[in-house]
Amino acid sequence: MSSEPTETFWLSKSLEQMDPSEWESLCDGCGRCCLVKLQDEDTEAIAYTDIGCKLLDDDGCRCRDYPNRQAQVPDCVRLTPATVRALDWLPPSCAYRLVEEGRDLYWWHHLVSGDRDTVHHAGVSVRGKVAALEDDLPLEDFIEHLVRWPLRLPRGAAAKTRPARAAAPLKAPARSGRPD
Numbered sequence: 234m235s236s237e238p239t240e241t242f243w244l245s246k247s248l249e250q251m252d253p254s255e256w257e258s259l260c261d262g263c264g265r266c267c268l269v270k271l272q273d274e275d276t277e278a279i280a281y282t283d284i285g286c287k288l289l290d291d292d293g294c295r296c297r298d299y300p301n302r303q304a305q306v307p308d309c310v311r312l313t314p315a316t317v318r319a320l321d322w323l324p325p326s327c328a329y330r331l332v333e334e335g336r337d338l339y340w341w342h343h344l345v346s347g348d349r350d351t352v353h354h355a356g357v358s359v360r361g362k363v364a365a366l367e368d369d370l371p372l373e374d375f376i377e378h379l380v381r382w383p384l385r386l387p388r389g390a391a392a393k394t395r396p397a398r399a400a401a402p403l404k405a406p407a408r409s410g411r412p413d
């Protein structure tokens with residue numbers, strides 16, 4: 234699906250200044266924030282797993298019931314400017330975090346590329362990387378699914394502009410077994 238790039242409001246407005254439409258459009262659709270996180274009881278450190286929230290469409294990388302998400306998943310965090318500042322586990326690639334840090338969006342963000350599929354083509358979304366949804370695994374198995382990739386960008390995705398080799402759509406990463 235393609236859409237025309239819009240004006241660069243994310244460079245001129247703070248998160249607080251964005252209207253609801255701009256706020257919603259800022260989400261890149263990566264789905265990384267919808268992966269289950271585990272917290273160390275001693276250090277309180279938070280680590281990502283490759284397990285998706287029970288409402289995650291792991292192919293579309295979207296929430297399957299976004300309007301009612303908090304009724305179904307009470308610990309789903311509603312992003313606001315305040316929560317974006319407070320959450321230290323948002324992926325470094327998250328558009329809300331980038332804007333809060335005064336940084337530009339990457340080439341693969343749909344507001345830059347004009348194409349909602351570039352987040353998948355660049356290998357940034359969780360498509361093909363979700364091992365299971367949370368309801369499909371016993372809790373004691375979650376520890377075996379700790380991963381670091383949600384806190385990193387794939388090669389080429391961190392470039393300021395789209396790499397020449399990525400002019401044609403890149404192949405989505407292979408499904409590793411099995412998150413918004």
Ligand code: SF4
Nearest residue numbers: 260261263264266327
């Ligand atoms: S990590 Fe940020 S940009 Fe990606 S889906 Fe979550 S809220 Fe949207």
Ligand code: SF4
Nearest residue numbers: 267286296302306309
């Ligand atoms: S937005 Fe939906 S899929 Fe993502 S964590 Fe919340 S309830 Fe789960």
